[in-house]
Amino acid sequence: MAGLRVPSRRFLLVPAILCPLTGCATRAEHVFQPLALAASDASQVDMLVATTRKPSRNPGQLYTGDRGTAISLNRIVVSIPPDRNRTIGKVQLPLLDRADPEKEFAVLDVGKVASEQQLLEWVRKNRNGKRQVLIFVHGFNNTYADAVLRFAQIVHDAGTDAEPILFTWPSRGDVFDYLYDKESTNYSRHALEDLILQATKSPDVADVTILAHSMGAWLTAEALRDIAMRNKTIPAKVRNVVLASPDIDIDVFRRQFIEMGPRRPHFTILTSTNDKALQVSSLLSGGVGRVGGTDPTPYAPVLKELGVSVIDTSAITSSDPLGHNAFADTPDIVRLLGKRLAGQSLAGGEVSIADRFGVSAANFAGTAARLAVAAPASVISPKAREILKRELSPDGGQIVDGQISY
Template sequence: MSPDVDDVTILAHSMGTWLAAEALRGVAMRKKSIPAKVRNVVLASPDIDIDVFRRQFVEMGPNRPRFTIFTSTRDKALEVSRWLSGGISRVGGTDLTPYTAVLGELGVAVIDTSAIASGDSLGHNAFAGSPEIIRLLAQRLGGQSVSGGEAGFADRLAAAAGSLGRSATRKTATVPVDSSEARKLLKRESTTSTGQIVDGQISY
């Protein structure tokens, strides 16, 4: 990575989110850590098996960048993807509200865009229906700072989504959460057709 770059934000959409997450996992496995310069990862409508993402997240190690995930329960493209995968939930099409507190403890902000009106009939690009969200993403990806620090970036994205309707976003909870709960979420045994994870150990 160029020494002239000191702040990297990764933006991925749909099936590209799996590639982004897998690349970060691979770097962490080879280098024992993700470079500190990678500060934010934005996953829009992630078309990833929810168990696969949990494994990828665990394998990234403790020094992960902050994640912002745009979800929508009205995403028809992800409904089709879930059907094609045998009913396995996709991260971007899942209601993550029950887990927002734990995810917040892990540095993951969840923004529900279900209420955003989108010109896309499939609802797969709902996040792009907010000019404010697009402005903030363009500002960030253009190398400009977003006031309020790294956590503030996710908060401002959530606020931008919320400007289109109170129900358009569910921000991560800010109340303290016992980290043991986070470990349970990530380390519990989960078996799928692509591999297995037991106590944080993965095999594909």
């Protein structure tokens, strides 16, 4: 039919490639209702969640994968099963409507942050001695519940006492919706900028670390670039940025770096040439290598010039069929690094595990690198990954009834 374009065969093949690898698994439902009762010896993570998703009419879902018109803020408390009932780096999803906190991750409390005063109260209640904040931005193929439970697991297993803030953008949580997810990151870029700037303006925050995974790394790099170009600099409080398996064109990443200006935070990148999800993304992008799936050796001079630390995890055997979480889903490594972080703040020196685990380019500089390694890559669902580009910039606003209106 004249004028009708048939989708590229490359795009049609992606779900066929990824589904057998991931199993196209279903998710736990009704995570946020009914609320569970705390187990006596379970740990708890009290997090702030900012989202650009559309609210759901189902209280057990809380938010959908559709795009909202504002940033919604919630305080969520997640219970982590006792260590005797779980493996580091894993999330035990609830099997029934009501989770069992002894054996499963469970939501204990959900509250709306409906005013600036409530936000300030949460920050002051949860701040550590060094007033540190950890912002996590998830990747492709994640529901709201996926992002919340994974971030709770990261915070717990890393042993960090920084204030945990999750930014979750409108992912449909479906391997067939990678193009929708891609555009949703662009839709949410200004909202992430606003969150970062609000955090750095608070007198109760002195140090911000951003941990971003896969497609979320693209969103994070773009948000920081826009902040720098608009404000002539990135706030000094944003000291460290960790990009785990970033799905970004290597040339685009260099351009983003240049446009961030000379006063950039320290960047740490986790890469693997065995990342099948990023191989698919490269296929979709005309064969251009992704930052997270490329052998960093040829780019070493450029990365050194930019002040970037690279952790090549290609030598690590992963239980993840996509190889997307190869480094951090290895319990022995997570335990080792978790012990060094347990009970500590994010501040610290360097960690080198190259000799012990055969990981090349493992020069971990500063706090962000230590956190990246300890953050058990459960860093999100090991399904598929993504692509990038495009632009949408709504104007910022203030918190009203739990939302920051554009």
